[in-house]
Amino acid sequence: xxxxxxxKRIKVALVGQPNVGKSHLINSIAGANLHVGNFxxxxxxxxxxxxxxxxxxxxxxxxxxxxxxxxxxxxxxVTKHFLLTEEYDLILNVVDSNQLEKNLILTWQLADLGxxxxxxxxxxxxxxxxxxxxxxxxxxxxxxxxxxxxxxxEGFGLEExxxxxxKTFEDKPIPKVVYSEPVEEAIGELIPLTAGFxxxxxxxxxxxxxxxxxxxxxxRKSSTFIRLFPKLQQVQQFLEGExxxxxxTLLFEERLALAKGVVxxxxxxxNKQESFTEKIDKILIHPVLGLPIFLGIMxxxxxxxxxxxxxxxEYIGTFFDLIGEKVVEWMGNxxxxxxxxxxxxxxxxxxxxxxxxxxxxxxxxxxxEQTGYMARAAYVMDGxxxxxxxxxxxxxxxxxxxxxxxxxxxxxxxxKNPKDRLITMLIIGFMSCxxxxxxxxxxxxxxxxxxxQGNVMFGIYIGGALIGLVVAKILRSFFFKGxxxxxxxxxxxxxxxxxxxxxFDLWIKTKLYLKKAGLFIGIASLVIxxxxxxxxxxxxxxxxxxxxxxxxxxxxxxxxxLQSNSLQSQLEQIEREMEREILENSYLARLGKLxxxxxxxxxxxxxxxxxxxxxxxxxxxxVSTMTLLYRTNGTGDRSLQxxxxxxxxxxxxxxxxxxxxxxxxxxxxxxxxxxxxxxWKWRLFYTIYPNLVAYLIAxxxxxxxx
Numbered sequence: 001x002x003x004x005x006x007x008k009r010i011k012v013a014l015v016g017q018p019n020v021g022k023s024h025l026i027n028s029i030a031g032a033n034l035h036v037g038n039f040x041x042x043x044x045x046x047x048x049x050x051x052x053x054x055x056x057x058x059x060x061x062x063x064x065x066x067x068x069x070x071x072x073x074x075x076x077x078v079t080k081h082f083l084l085t086e087e088y089d090l091i092l093n094v095v096d097s098n099q100l101e102k103n104l105i106l107t108w109q110l111a112d113l114g115x116x117x118x119x120x121x122x123x124x125x126x127x128x129x130x131x132x133x134x135x136x137x138x139x140x141x142x143x144x145x146x147x148x149x150x151x152x153x154e155g156f157g158l159e160e161x162x163x164x165x166x167k168t169f170e171d172k173p174i175p176k177v178v179y180s181e182p183v184e185e186a187i188g189e190l191i192p193l194t195a196g197f198x199x200x201x202x203x204x205x206x207x208x209x210x211x212x213x214x215x216x217x218x219x220r221k222s223s224t225f226i227r228l229f230p231k232l233q234q235v236q237q238f239l240e241g242e243x244x245x246x247x248x249t250l251l252f253e254e255r256l257a258l259a260k261g262v263v264x265x266x267x268x269x270x271n272k273q274e275s276f277t278e279k280i281d282k283i284l285i286h287p288v289l290g291l292p293i294f295l296g297i298m299x300x301x302x303x304x305x306x307x308x309x310x311x312x313x314e315y316i317g318t319f320f321d322l323i324g325e326k327v328v329e330w331m332g333n334x335x336x337x338x339x340x341x342x343x344x345x346x347x348x349x350x351x352x353x354x355x356x357x358x359x360x361x362x363x364x365x366x367x368x369e370q371t372g373y374m375a376r377a378a379y380v381m382d383g384x385x386x387x388x389x390x391x392x393x394x395x396x397x398x399x400x401x402x403x404x405x406x407x408x409x410x411x412x413x414x415x416k417n418p419k420d421r422l423i424t425m426l427i428i429g430f431m432s433c434x435x436x437x438x439x440x441x442x443x444x445x446x447x448x449x450x451x452x453q454g455n456v457m458f459g460i461y462i463g464g465a466l467i468g469l470v471v472a473k474i475l476r477s478f479f480f481k482g483x484x485x486x487x488x489x490x491x492x493x494x495x496x497x498x499x500x501x502x503x504f505d506l507w508i509k510t511k512l513y514l515k516k517a518g519l520f521i522g523i524a525s526l527v528i529x530x531x532x533x534x535x536x537x538x539x540x541x542x543x544x545x546x547x548x549x550x551x552x553x554x555x556x557x558x559x560x561x562l563q564s565n566s567l568q569s570q571l572e573q574i575e576r577e578m579e580r581e582i583l584e585n586s587y588l589a590r591l592g593k594l595x596x597x598x599x600x601x602x603x604x605x606x607x608x609x610x611x612x613x614x615x616x617x618x619x620x621x622x623v624s625t626m627t628l629l630y631r632t633n634g635t636g637d638r639s640l641q642x643x644x645x646x647x648x649x650x651x652x653x654x655x656x657x658x659x660x661x662x663x664x665x666x667x668x669x670x671x672x673x674x675x676x677x678x679x680w681k682w683r684l685f686y687t688i689y690p691n692l693v694a695y696l697i698a699x700x701x702x703x704x705x706x
Contacts, residue, residue: 049062068105098127190235209235425686
């Protein structure tokens, strides 16, 4: 700590477009000094790296990838907010060396901030292999920006990059990006009136010309706005009259032209030959083969998730059962001891047993994203989605829904058309999130043979998605008439995922899942246990004389005596009967029996009704609730499956799966939807209609197979 105080601190904002390799870069230099958390007030991940070089203490803040300063997604909003409001010494702009023209558009926007900046041309190893090169001196000479060719994957150029960051920190050169004469004239007219704000006057003037609402709202509060606003209108009219375009469009075209010019003067292009990406794309996005390949990959993902994830389930369940028994032994048969040992620990254990399944699902989705296949899947699915009134860009939020509905709702912000966005959000709940996976695994394992379980799981996920598409078509036909927007998406290059990055991401998800299981689900399980175990005094008093008599007789006989074993068996049987009677007369049973008539048409007893109600808090709670309501005689997950198989019929099991597939998501997801959609009619529609869909489909299916 004392050493850090004596060093010069350099705080660096790490900025770049998505898929430029920022994660690889920060992982390459992280070591044991990588700190991960969330940005204040949002669930967007925040990564920071701290390290010492020479006499400097570096702090790198990895900001979410952005395409421009016009944010649509939560990640883009976070990055813009940080750059405009936080304190930092310089910007490290990471650029994909293979796509300079596109990437440099963001570079010019960052340069407008008037902050010292360094450019890291990442993935330069790929350019070099083709015989290409980048003249980094050109950027210092003409733009006053230090630049360095690097490869985060291979680790070269990083030392030189840090040296240029130190040089930039010490000299504080301001980037020099010059636009065409009419645009510079317009900016110059505004600069005298934009001084005094918390941003550089030039940056403020440019953002006003680009109609940045955030900057405009801030400027509007000042006393100079009365003089500034007429001048802003005047220069905007001048630009439109002079160049025939709105100022916002003009600045985009100016940056694009500047990027092309810089690339022409500073880049030596390598040999033009068919790339690895182009060769693979001929197969994966083939007009005929593309869709079957995508479905095959999804089938492999879900069947692998089920088959491999189920291997350690029994061991994890047995481990938690043993812990529960030890807790009861240690704390005795007190209400607290039984509540923790027989309530919380078995219920949390039942949820944790499905952690391998969930991690495998997230691993598959992560690999699809990192390799670049997810964008191809969106391209392949565009034609299918159009038939149901959606566009290809809807695919990303929908697939994100397989992981968690909350970020899926937020990622729908990338859909600029309000109709497309709302339809997409209304059907995200039909994409089975990772929290529903434990329920599926439990029921499918109990009622289907191992040879069919993987295929049934695939059918559940695809079936939910198909029903969602049908609902989307109905919504488009009756409530949101019109065609979806054309789909335009850049296909990134294929890349081999970095093992360290994947493992780190899985570790973060494991911690979050265990934290959720240990805290939220643990508390919910304790509440369920209390409600299912009380009132109990009258029933305990009824059984106490018989239990005491059997216990006395058992103690009087040798432990391995046959008669002793028989008495012990009778004692356990009577204890189970007492617990069943307590459960049937508990507060929870009374509530469940009030709901039972409504759900009897789908074959549910009060226990399934309560489990579904508890699942509104979090879908994993369905498993923990069933663990408590179907109190098992053995250990491990197999015992729970046996109890469920005895208690409910096959048609009821199918109805339960259908209900889990379609009824309302968890409260966190519902709250996110409400915060994103302001119209009350759609809030109410979203709250009610999934439950009606679930009920109607479950009734029809139950009656057909009963």
